Amino acid sequence: MHNLVGLPPSLVLVLVTVLGAIAYVFLKGYFIRRQFARAHGCQPVARSANKDPFFGLDMIPGTIRALKENRLIARTPEFYRRYGNTHTVRGLISQQIATIEPENIKTVLSLNFKDYRLGFRLPSFKPLLGEGIFDTDGEQWASSRALIRPSFSRDQVADLTTLENLIQDLFALLPRDGRTVDLQELFFQYTIDSATEFLFGQSVGTLKKSQSEQSERGFAEAFYNAQKAILTRGIPFPLKFFFSHDEAEAEKYNQICRTFVQQFVDEAFQAVELKKPETEQSDSETKRRKRIFSHELAARTTDRTRVLDELMNVLLAGRDTTASLLSNLFFVLAKDPAIWEKLQREVAFLEGRPPTYTELNNMKYVQCCMNESLRLHPVVPRNQREAIRDTVLPVGGGTDGLSPVFVSKGTFVSYNVYAMHRRADIYGPDAEIFRPERWEDGKLQPRWGYLPFNGGPRICIGQRYALTEAGYVIVRMAQEFRVLESRDPGPWEESRGLTVTSRNGTKVALTAD
Template sequence: MSSFTLLLLFGVLSLVFWRASTAISRRRRATEAKHRGCEDPPTLPRKGFLGLGRLSEVSKANKEGRTPQWFIEKFEEVGQDVHTFRASALDYELIVTRDPENARAIFQTNAREFEISPHRKDIWSPLLGDGIFTAQGEAWKHSRQLLRPQFAREQISDLDVEEEHVQSLLNLSLLRSDKDGWTRAVDLAPLFLNLTMDVATEFLYGRSVNSQTQTPVESIGDSKRNDTNFSYHLEAGKSWLYTKGLFGRWNRFIHSTKFTDHCREVHRFVDELVTCRLNKPSVSKLESEIESSKPQRFFLLDELAKYTQNPLELRNETLQILNAGRDTTGSLLGWVFYYLARNPHAFSKLRSIILEEFGSNRTGEISFQKLKNCEYLNHVIQEVLRVAAVVPVNERFATSDTVLPYGGGPDGSSPIFIPKGMRILIANYAMQHREDIWGADVQDFKPERWEKRRGEGGHQGWEFLPFGAGRRKCIGQQFALTETSYVVIRFLQRFDRLESVDSEEVFFQYIFSNRSGKGVRVKMHEAAVGA
């Protein structure tokens, strides 16, 4: 028998086995679903060969800057008032939901039956290692116990680092005003990403990469980029992670020598910092007491090294925190100014409140407590997180057979059966743009909507989960909100007007977080000193 014949026979037998095992699995699931009183959710029809057309669709949507809207389009394609559906490609099947009660079940009610997808580790680890955002079970508990104490209030309420780097940003020549008081048109998006990179690296490693002193790179394809720049390699590497993520369990087939180069440069930079800390000479007890009497600036690597000397663990944990902290906060800052530039009433109201509560002194002290208590500033940030959804999609997979309370049957009111191993996407952006939840003005930027919006126990409700929920809720949430608030206050103390110089079209760039894909191009008017 020829090799070709053997190969053909093997392929046919594999197909028969796959069809048979799929049929058996479906029969078992149908029986279990009936036993639990569940009904099937609606299904998004497959498109193209083996359903691969849907992957092509979402890839195209990302290039066009409308990935979050694409999910809303798919809900509408499945049917009117559909909030949960099933989709598939190849042999891969998942559930997509924008139902707050399903989110509650995933993050709270049935939380023990859901975990992050095991594919996340495969996708992230080549660049970001295996740490708190990819670990599961006991490994995750270890990471959480290691990191959570480092985000206590006394650490994040030290605003000296924020002040230092915000002033570096405000002193850039790009933000200097002309004789008429206006700055030239400037894109704030890359400036904020540089700022949050500098703050994050100083908080994590005790040493900033000082990206604000370099020419901002507005995109990873910029020919003027510096190939030795850590920020560039991290950014370029993450674009590959997004591509890998589209292919789920098949992500290992996505590979590139360029991606390998980016990973190597990112690791080299962090490894040098870790090695430097681990090789730090020990001090005597007397020297230690003298040092402890001096004011010391907190940085995460130094604290973690007191609990573990494993260089790989130190690299992975700090790198994953860096990725999350820099991206989400930088993107959030960009969106804040994007919407304030398009809503002059909100800008004027916020600036008046800031001047009233914090004064016009552009370098005056800002206390952590006053910053937290500035209600309208908090409402502006909440509304930005709602309309822009910095984290537009969250995901989990079932660790055992379980149930979601809604989505099944003709009207979606019946529970649906979730077999062990099925992946669920929680479409945050789609959930935060449901007119039946948020009102007819759901598309409007309206910070005032938060004045009376409170759920049980003061919780905003399960329809708004910008930092996730449950036991894996983002440990850096308060750090991100503090940094964002601080930057907004300093900018509005200095500038009394803000104008957009771009079109009104929203364009999303989605990798790990939603950014304004066309940047945040504005002109700002500098207020008279003391005004």
């Protein structure tokens, strides 16, 4: 006997049972989550950036327009002023809570660290980086951090010899007679030379290559293009349709980069296998060996792919962040002669000689300038985490935004450092202005309201190295050049990448004494 739709009764019974089970699981989960939210006093986020509550399609035209106008980041402070410090953003396939509340960010990155993940990076980053500290979670990430951390000891960072050698390479390329030069391009060459020297014990030497030797810079160029592919690969659907992406071309660049680094991995393992007993090493030989990052990793694991992946991860983070900081900072310094003169007064006691590590760390105004650049132009302006279980944010719920917020499993929490660093209630009414003096007296203590290097267990492992490298360049440039003058009449504009730099470069004129 058949029912009205022509299905056998037995099949109807199975379908009803399956649908009933699905409904039961859904309702059970709903009530469990509601009880969890009530137990924590949660209130829903009151405001949304979307008019379309289902697919968020209304956001797409504005996003595309902002991309074309190079204002994707610049427009975000206005979003938070309009929709509140914590609001929701609906995407086509995801729900997102966007926040610039320090307590929420502290909870995500530190207090409830184990409730979140960032493994969603892996599909975009893995073709170039493999699986390492930058794109993995859980035990694998913890193992990566434990493997890498000893190589960023104070003794390693405090050796400034390589930085001085490279600064001389940089000086050799800088005109001293007031001709225009783009410092941004040179800073990226400087930092890739520095990073490869630190990681491999051998620099790629891009600063020493003339324009006629561009073909010899194959690795640096491939690395740049491979990063552009990461960015395009990570664009969410349906925005992908508006951007061209040739994965075959990207894979060519990935292979150039990984093959180049592989030779240093092989050399590192060979060095470890052939090394003499410690008692037969001279002190100078021992110190030199300890300064080669790849050798240290090879001494701690026998997995060559693991070492290759970690080197790629650290190279990406180390090269781009420091170069972006220097480029953004010098763009602003060139427009304010008073700040440049104040830096020169601070370094005058050195009488032209390079600073020691201790002297560099004691230069307060140099530190203030770096702090202010990282505040106004954070090199990683936005980040996010995905909840791997039901959890809670401490603030942002209710009409006043002061109640806890329930975060269901699978929800993304996005935190916007660029917008948070411009909060007038944290940094004062001049929060949009570059003013290093705000950091001078020590009264400004934004804590989790200032996040240039992330925070919690995943705080940037190389931040001391990055600040030492950037500070060294600032000091040596202030010693070498009496005049730093901007040759860009416009304001700073963003260039979208894995890190954020000036769209028009850092065009300046330098005059030596």
